[in-house]
Structures are given as C-alpha cells and as structure tokens.
Amino acid sequence: MSADNEPLxxxxxxxxxxxxxxxxxxxxxxxxxxxxSYIALxxxxxxxxxxxxxxxxxxxxxxxxxxxxxxxxxxxxxAEIALWSLFQKTPRxxxxxxxIAAMNAALxxxxxxxxxxxxxxxxxxxxxxxxxxxxxxxxxxxxxPAGVRFETVEVGDT
Numbered sequence: 001m002s003a004d005n006e007p008l009x010x011x012x013x014x015x016x017x018x019x020x021x022x023x024x025x026x027x028x029x030x031x032x033x034x035x036x037s038y039i040a041l042x043x044x045x046x047x048x049x050x051x052x053x054x055x056x057x058x059x060x061x062x063x064x065x066x067x068x069x070x071x072x073x074x075x076x077x078x079a080e081i082a083l084w085s086l087f088q089k090t091p092r093x094x095x096x097x098x099x100i101a102a103m104n105a106a107l108x109x110x111x112x113x114x115x116x117x118x119x120x121x122x123x124x125x126x127x128x129x130x131x132x133x134x135x136x137x138x139x140x141x142x143x144x145p146a147g148v149r150f151e152t153v154e155v156g157d158t
Contacts, residue, residue: 004052006052007049008055014085017079017083018062021065037054037057040054055091056090058086059091063092095146100147115133116133117131117138118133126144127143128142128144129142136155
C-alpha cells in the first residue's frame with residue numbers, strides 16, 4: 001500500500017487541537033453531504049486515524065487553522081508545530097513540500113553566483129514575487145498559497 005492510500009495517524013495533541021475545531025466546521029456545513037463528511041472526519045480524528053479518502057479535507061482544515069493563526073493563539077507554538085507536522089502528511093502538505101523541494105533543487109544552479117539585483121513585489125493578496133539576477137540568469141520566483149514556483153526564467157545575457 002502506498003503512503004497516499006494509508007490512513008494518517010494522529011497523536012493525542014493533534015486530536016486535542018482538531019476535535020473542538022471540528023465543531024465549528026460542522027456548524028458551518030451548509031448541506032447534509034458536507035456535514036456527513038465532517039462527521040466522518042470528526043469520528044476519525046477521535047480514533048486517531050484518518051482514512052486516506054478524508055486526508056484532503058483534513059489538510060484543508062489544518063491549513064485554515066494554521067494560516068489563520070487560530071491554533072497558535074489558542075494552544076501555543078507547540079500545538080502549531082504538531083498540527084504543521086500533520087499537515088505535511090496530507091495531500092496538500094505533500095504538494096507544497098514537493099514544490100519547495102523542486103525549487104531548492106533548481107536554485108542549486110545559481111549557488112555561488114554573485115547577485116546583481118534582488119527585489120520583491122506583491123502580485124496580489126497572498127502572492128509575492130522575488131526577482132534574483134546574476135550575470136548568467138534572472139529568475140522570478142512566485143510565492144503563493146498553492147506553493148512556490150518559477151514565474152519566469154531568463155538564461156544568458158540578462
């Protein structure tokens with residue numbers, strides 16, 4: 001069985017963070033189908049094991065809790081780290097980690113090259129771009145909620 005199909009194991013701290021938050025998501029569920037999946041997820045969290053088919057929803061909830069600062073303010077930095085650890089095992093967390101790993105691998109090619117220019121700009125709410133220019137290339141790296149990626153790559157005379 002691949003890691004993508006295996007259930008996610010939670011520890012008690014992760015359960016204790018997520019369980020009360022699930023009530024808010026249940027209360028906000030507009031239709032019975034959404035409510036049913038939240039109930040299934042809540043029950044899985046209580047059992048400390050979330051089946052693969054619910055891991056995407058778990059990732060979405062963890063992402064909301066992490067990006068809003070709700071977990072850190074309510075439970076502290078240790079809880080935030082525990083939830084971050086769980087989030088990284090969800091499909092969304094693995095997607096973001098893969099984009100960072102790919103970016104770091106690509107950036108190895110400019111390692112050691114002197115920077116001629118460095119700047120950052122806002123592309124929109126939650127989206128930013130960082131421009132790195134060396135004698136050999138100019139890279140524009142985009143950071144957004146979906147992950148990190150190259151926006152443009154120019155090689156040669158820049």
